[in-house]
Amino acid sequence: xxxxxxxxxxxxxxxxxxxxxxxxxxxxxxxxxxxxxxxxxxxxxxxxxxxxxxxxxxxxxxxxxxxxxxxxxxxxxxxxxxxxxxxxxxxxxxxxxxxxxxxxxxxxxxxxxxxxxxxxxxxxxxxxxxxxxxxxxxxxxxxxxxxxxxxxxxxxxxxxxxxxxxxxxxxxxxxxxxxxxxxxxxxxxxxxxxxxxxxxxxxxxxxxxxxxxxxxxxxxxxxxxxxxxxxxxxxxxxxxxxxxxxxxxxxxxxxxxxxxxxxxxxxxxxxxxxxxxxxxxxxxxxxxxxxxxxxxxxxxxxxxxxxxxxxxxxxxxxxxxxxxxxxxxxxxxxxxxxxxxxxxxxxxxxxxxxxxxxxxxxxxxxxxxxxxxxxxxxxxxxxxxxxxxxxxxxxxxxxxxxxxxx
Amino acid sequence: xxxxxxxxxxxxxxxxxxxxxxxxxxxxxxxxxxxxxxxxxxxxxxxxxxxxxxxxxxxxxxxxxxxxxxxxxxxxxxxxxxxxxxxxxxxxxxxxxxxxxxxxxxxxxxxxxxxxxxxxxxxxxxxxxxxxxxxxxxxxxxxxxxxxxxxxxxxxxxxxxxxxxxx
Numbered sequence: 001x002x003x004x005x006x007x008x009x010x011x012x013x014x015x016x017x018x019x020x021x022x023x024x025x026x027x028x029x030x031x032x033x034x035x036x037x038x039x040x041x042x043x044x045x046x047x048x049x050x051x052x053x054x055x056x057x058x059x060x061x062x063x064x065x066x067x068x069x070x071x072x073x074x075x076x077x078x079x080x081x082x083x084x085x086x087x088x089x090x091x092x093x094x095x096x097x098x099x100x101x102x103x104x105x106x107x108x109x110x111x112x113x114x115x116x117x118x119x120x121x122x123x124x125x126x127x128x129x130x131x132x133x134x135x136x137x138x139x140x141x142x143x144x145x146x147x148x149x150x151x152x153x154x155x156x157x158x159x160x161x162x163x164x165x166x167x168x169x170x171x172x173x174x175x176x177x178x179x180x181x182x183x184x185x186x187x188x189x190x191x192x193x194x195x196x197x198x199x200x201x202x203x204x205x206x207x208x209x210x211x212x213x214x215x216x217x218x219x220x221x222x223x224x225x226x227x228x229x230x231x232x233x234x235x236x237x238x239x240x241x242x243x244x245x246x247x248x249x250x251x252x253x254x255x256x257x258x259x260x261x262x263x264x265x266x267x268x269x270x271x272x273x274x275x276x277x278x279x280x281x282x283x284x285x286x287x288x289x290x291x292x293x294x295x296x297x298x299x300x301x302x303x304x305x306x307x308x309x310x311x312x313x314x315x316x317x318x319x320x321x322x323x324x325x326x327x328x329x330x331x332x333x334x335x336x337x338x339x340x341x342x343x344x345x346x347x348x349x350x351x352x353x354x355x356x357x358x359x360x361x362x363x364x365x366x367x368x369x370x371x372x373x374x375x376x377x378x379x380x381x382x383x384x385x386x387x388x389x390x391x392x393x394x395x396x397x398x399x400x401x402x403x404x405x406x
Numbered sequence: 407x408x409x410x411x412x413x414x415x416x417x418x419x420x421x422x423x424x425x426x427x428x429x430x431x432x433x434x435x436x437x438x439x440x441x442x443x444x445x446x447x448x449x450x451x452x453x454x455x456x457x458x459x460x461x462x463x464x465x466x467x468x469x470x471x472x473x474x475x476x477x478x479x480x481x482x483x484x485x486x487x488x489x490x491x492x493x494x495x496x497x498x499x500x501x502x503x504x505x506x507x508x509x510x511x512x513x514x515x516x517x518x519x520x521x522x523x524x525x526x527x528x529x530x531x532x533x534x535x536x537x538x539x540x541x542x543x544x545x546x547x548x549x550x551x552x553x554x555x556x557x558x559x560x561x562x563x564x565x566x567x568x569x570x571x572x573x
Contacts, residue, residue: 151480205571259513
């Protein structure tokens with residue numbers, strides 16, 4: 001018997017600001033723009049939205065400010081702490097809030113000046129903060145940035161499975177080609193494996209500069225409502241088959257304790273989300289995998305069963321994840337090339353893909369007319385995708401996942 | 407509230423923070439300690455307030471040998487914090503201690519992150535860092551009174567497979 005909430009809720013509106021490294025604006029101004037654009041996309045007015053959810057790392061604008069600015073009066077709002085894996089989890093939280101009757105239509109946003117103000121990479125104000133608690137056991141050793149926190153698992157993956165830097169580089173190569181067909185991508189230049197390998201080491205042996213995502217300024221928004229209401233709105237409804245998050249592996253704050261350390265939070269989420277959705281990895285047409293680093297993609301494809309454990313390097317370099325391949329990943333360019341907004345842009349991209357509305361260089365993209373010629377600077381619309389999956393990475397310790405259909 | 411400065415980092419060690427206060431107090435005596443559960447007797451790392459295996463709140467500090475092997479490593483080329491710029495490229499190692507390997511579950515281990523340093527407490531050379539290499543704890547006494555546990559190659563023959571990145 002299908003899960004009672006399967007296909008009961010839809011994503012009806014998406015919107016974002018420009019991806020830049022110099023927004024020159026407050027997170028409040030950007031959040032308001034993103035929410036307004038998502039409402040416009042759905043054909044909703046502020047009076048039609050009565051739920052607001054946001055996630056942040058002490059670097060954003062609260063829902064009450066956004067509500068005040070736009071004339072939204074929420075029956076339910078919440079600003080939760082967190083970055084990666086939050087998008088998917090909050091889509092589930094929105095469904096729950098609607099299901100229990102607290103509200104009926106929820107706008108979820110993330111607004112961050114992730115380059116010009118508070119940088120996730122660990123520099124600036126984050127680096128200057130005093131250390132106490134468990135940070136005393138890592139930061140005095142120069143173990144500070146997210147990449148450094150994840151690197152032990154990545155190195156161990158290379159040792160256990162022979163994953164190579166060339167394979168990792170292919171993730172960036174593929175995503176950069178996708179971004180070249182995305183007018184709003186911050187980095188649109190296609191790169192080669194050699195470009196990645198010739199970029200400087202950040203943390204050896206797991207990441208060169210081009211294996212690392214961008215830091216950008218931007219705001220993004222997704223609107224969720226019931227399937228009944230969705231069918232009366234402007235866009236083709238995109239149905240939420242299942243959502244799961246956040247879930248953890250054992251010892252989520254200390255994921256190095258238990259072997260194999262290459263096993264991530266997604267391993268524990270995968271069986272649940274596929275059971276809820278009633279589909280398997282083989283049924284998924286496009287993926288949006290959290291590409292904070294090229295290695296996070298490899299580990300997540302293994303965790304969710306798109307390939308066998310240890311074969312992620314082969315999976316990402318085989319052509320499967322490229323446009324024109326069997327199951328394209330991050331067709332917008334993702335965090336590596338489009339911009340960094342803690343996972344929300346990859347969900348927005350999958351919604352547009354399922355609608356047939358990828359905003360590429362095809363002259364008729366607004367009306368859904370695409371050439372399906374996937375050269376640089378051309379089309380990036382996948383032909384008639386039915387099912388899309390997003391995988392949200394928190395750390396190796398936890399994550400979230402989402403399966404959508406048209 | 408003791409506060410220490412190290413490489414431009416500000417380290418706070420409030421006395422109420424028993425998890426870390428006791429750990430650094432032992433380090434000052436050049437002793438590496440972990441927590442032992444007084445109910446199920448298992449050791450744990452990190453030194454949290456509760457036993458992750460039986461949820462007991464009763465614990466004591468237990469000295470360990472400080473011997474083990476490198477379970478994973480990274481060589482930091484781009485220092486995020488300016489205080490480490492004179493150290494790049496520097497290794498951070500994840501050391502699996504000899505105590506309690508594979509207990510209570512296969513593959514569980516007491517794994518501690520620190521720098522791999524040479525006899526002068528400088529970053530160990532990259533070509534000497536390898537998974538499987540044997541190490542021992544050493545104590546880096548800072549002029550401000552704080553002692554940081556670090557690891558150094560012990561010279562013991564490796565017990566299993568040794569691996570390092572070819573690059």
